[in-house]
Amino acid sequence: MALLTIRNLTVAFATASGSFRAVDGIDLSVDPREVLAIVGESGSGKSVSMLAVMGLLPDTATVTADEMTFDGHDLLHMTGAERRRIIGREITMIFQEPIASLNPSFTVGFQIEEVLRLNMGLSRHAARARAIELFTAVGIPEPAVKIHAYPHQMSGGQCQRVMIAIAIASNPRLLIADEPTTALDVTIQKQILDLLMELQERHGMALIMITHDMGVVAETADRVIVQYKGHKMEEADVLSLFEAPSHPYTRALLAALPENATGDRLPTVSDFFGQEGVQ
Template identity: 80%
Template sequence: MGLLNIRNLTVKFATATGSFTAVDGIDVTVDKGEVLAIVGESGSGKSVSMLAVMGLLPDTATITADEMTYDGRDISKLSKAERRQLIGREITMIFQEPIASLNPSFTTGYQIEEVLRLNLGMSRAEARARALELFKAVGIPEPEEKLNSYPHQMSGGQCQRVMIAIAIASQPKLLIADEPTTALDVTIQKQILDLLMKLQEDYGMALILITHDMGVVAETADRVVVQYKGKKMEEADVLSLFENPQNPYTRALLSALPENATGDRLPTVSDFMALEGTK
């Protein structure tokens, strides 16, 4: 049994005319210390499935699952207090927009110290010292000065490093990274991915990496889940997926990689799906 086990997860959102199914019977398992990539285009249900695990979806969402367990505990049956103890301490998440995820009214140091005090019961002095250690660990330049900076005074890459520091503050067993490099330039993207992989190895965390970038998948993942329109299309270890994809949609994603381009125009996923006769 894996560290996180999700079986037949379905998420529906209420609409003015009925409901919309965002996740349709997804199965996901991640083992201790494993890097699992969940890949697919926008709207495939990648983020929604993990937000359901975190309990961060709005009240308009209806969540059902045959199983949703973490380390042998049924997440769906935890009280709100028990879930708060679990989420943010043993399971943490990094979101797509680092600046939007940080509170503009407080310094970055205050925000990480608050996490340490609430989750680990540290004193102000202990939290301050640990926050400085974490800022150094994630490679924030001039960490003492940056502890007193507000998010708008830092670059996007620095804010993402702050979010990573907050996420690893309690040394979680499972870290979920939702498109952690989307808003960053290419050079900073690689730095952030390298940092995540180093921290994953140093801390022995399981890492779920949500992405639409097959290049990132190739460089980071042990195993891959491919999603399309709320459904799981394929699951395989990363080498098997790239060498012998079984599903037309997976082949479509791989065909759209720049290195697979032929002629003047890069084929789209829709082009490939049309050739395969798959909608």
Template identity: 75%
Template sequence: MALLEIENLVVEFDTAQGPFRAVDGVSLKVDEREVLAIVGESGSGKSVSMLAVMGLLPWTAKVRADRMSFAGTDLLKLDAAERRKIIGKDMAMIFQEPMASLNPSFTVGFQIEEVLRLHMHMDRHQRRERAIELLRLVGIPDPAERLNSYPHQMSGGQCQRVMIAMAIACNPKLLIADEPTTALDVTIQKQILDLLVSLQEKYGMALIMITHNMGVVAETADRVIVQYKGRKMEEADVLTLFENPKSNYTRALLSALPDNATGDRLPTVSDLIFEQAAPAVVTPPMEGPL
């Protein structure tokens, strides 16, 4: 059953040079308990698409779609107050920079408990016990003591775990992870990815993983959407995408992986023209900036 359905999503921003279309006609759906990866280079509209769904874009952004429904609710018909009842509770998001996403003026315990106060209406004792349980669940040592820590007193990996704890506090139906391993070292990246997958399986959430890392896609996703310059270039299950990509852009992304490279110089993704159908012959990536 489809949990999230989006048809023909368009997001535009006004700039000094005129309207800029960051997302151009993207359609997608996510089923219950499914892991969907949205992949593409920086600037391809991955994060903007999901921020539009969450209602977290600035008021100057122009968002429209033919359909945007979550768990049978038409998100396009909700006002801000009605959407806030869903966001953070049934649909939650983990942002790219944990150190920038957490408020430096409040303890991590206060910030986790605030989610529980707003959405679960727990009393003070219940909130504290649940916050300790969440920190323990995401692998924070001495969780009761860590409730009193400020973000600057924790490592980047620990702050990301706190962000995950906040996101899953209300047992959401859909969790969106926006580049959840950005700025973390390789060992911590692996731990965070394993944690997300284990929590998704444990609670039966749907998970949308936004990334430009094809290795993350191969390891975590059931299905993949490839985006480029705001458009959806390809959609397939993960095995099909890697074994038989249809889009030249997807092929260029895969050819840029170190394991697939031949010679000393990695190929770069060319400034490709959007394709309506894949050509019979793979076009080699041209050299040039990403």
């Protein structure tokens, strides 16, 4: 049985001139312990789809779906109290731009301890001890010292590790990682990806990796969904996707990788579909 199931998800945003569909008829599922990558260029609706699952879209968004269930629980129609027992505990999310995601007014220790006290019911003393354990687990040096630091006093890579520690604090069954290596240098990117995969394997979590980087997909995923302009273009296991992509848009993405370049310029979507783009 799938852990998360979504059928015919549509997300529309109200605008001054009407509405705009950022996600249109998306189907997806993820099994326990599976790594699913959602890949596509900016604006393809990857993050919006998962923010809809988390219930974190603004009031201007209208979310509809034939089904959105987590372990048999209906995420669309549950009460706020029921949702709070799942979101942030059994389903957690690592957001883009870790420095912007952390509150600059509080130490990183306070922010993870707050999660532990609210979600796990730990005392202040136990939360502090557990926070140091989590910082150690995600590779933050001198965790007992860094716990007193503010986000601006830490590097981008360290802030991302703090976000990962917060996300795994409640031992979630599903972790959503939204562009977890954005704005990090190449060496730190590799460290963060290795850490996520190690934690996924150690804790037996399902992992949804949102990315535009096909290299990240190749390194991490069991299965891949390719999105473009809010639509699902293709779904395949990772080996099939790279060896024999079935959709022209997927072939365009793979052909645009620098290592696949055959001429003096990288191809664009219009090279595969004409000037009108994907239909």
